[in-house]
Amino acid sequence: MRKILIMTAVDAEREAVKAGIHEGVDVTVELAGVGPAQAAARTAIQLAKQNYDLVINAGIAGGFREKVQLEDIVVSTTIQAADLGADTGEQFIPVEELGFGSSSIECLENEVDRFAELENVFTGRIITKSTVTGTDEEAKRLQVRYDDAVAEGMEGFGVATAAKEFGVPVLEVRAISNYIGKREREKWKIKEALVSLKQVMEVVR
Template sequence: MVLQVQEGLLTTSASAPSAVRILVATAVPAERDAVARAFTGDGGVDVIAAGVGPAAAAAATATALATTRYTLVVSAGIAGGFQPEAPVGSLVIADEITVADLGAETPDGFLPVTDLGFGTVTHRPPHALVRELAAATGARTGAVLTVSTVTGTAARAAELRARHPGALAEAMEGFGVAEAAAAHGVPVLELRAVSNPVGPRDRAAWRIGDALAALTAGFGKSATVLESWNWHDLSR
């Protein structure tokens, strides 16, 4: 397999085209490169650095989906983990991808956009695929929250956990990637490596290098599952 780099896009190409083609959308080049290091054999995987935040992620993912036919889209990168369920250095695979701050503040608290009668706030990846990937990688499964403003206080972390008790991690792109995938009728996953706790920001305690290494290892262990999966049965 030859790894190609062009305008922020890393693609894998083999001597013969693969029937399965996967798009992995990360936020920044360091995450993109960590994912790309996992794919050393034949296969059809495109890895993009789509930008930071749900809007940039949605736009870049939708552009890629409009020009290439994909079997699966994966939002990937590092994330903050809710403690103690998702310790620093661990992997998390989303069983739901939920936007946590799309809605309205009211005197009685936050109302998600669905309570206002608009849109959706959650996308659910294929359950059986999540289960098998978790078994292969040792990842924890739970909700991954998408936020436009990263949590920086214990009070905000507690508020998010109260509203989303099944949340394991927060990141900034998953819901945007999932919205683009849904618009094109393509299933979506989110795989994150935890670099820091959700809560007060302590940059000195972040382990970004370890998280990027865990991301590479996670995708390396995922390759066999993704290659052998029955893509005609994603309803399970």
């Protein structure tokens, strides 16, 4: 039986994940905290304690309107640090073009496929930002820059960076609670997204 580490940002996500995991599956669910830096540090601490076969960053997230609906599930094919680079005021230059490393981590196709057969599950690039997008204009710019992106979170690239350093495959699984862009909290569906997150955890094994 393989060992799986799941990192969530907050308690509500952790409880939803734990409630959805089947009995007998060897899964550890821990808090990553909010943001990529804390998520990377806390994931690395867990990976240093014991060996795992897969790391998953799970939680809720904002989705791109053109790609997904509220309460849908998105699964990463690529985990992308969307603000790692340089902003000239006229364009964004990713860290790759600056010659300082990589801003994306690829996910194993067979891990993605475990989820892709379920209803209302969509796959694509999930971007990570330290500052959540709060305008429709920025959402459009991001969608143009990453045309295969389906969602935005705050921890994915941090979790993925730690997993990569330990040589462990990584995946990001998110339930869509709101749309990326102008913040309209009254329209968010956090409780419903947490239910979707719980339900999709039945695939984890």
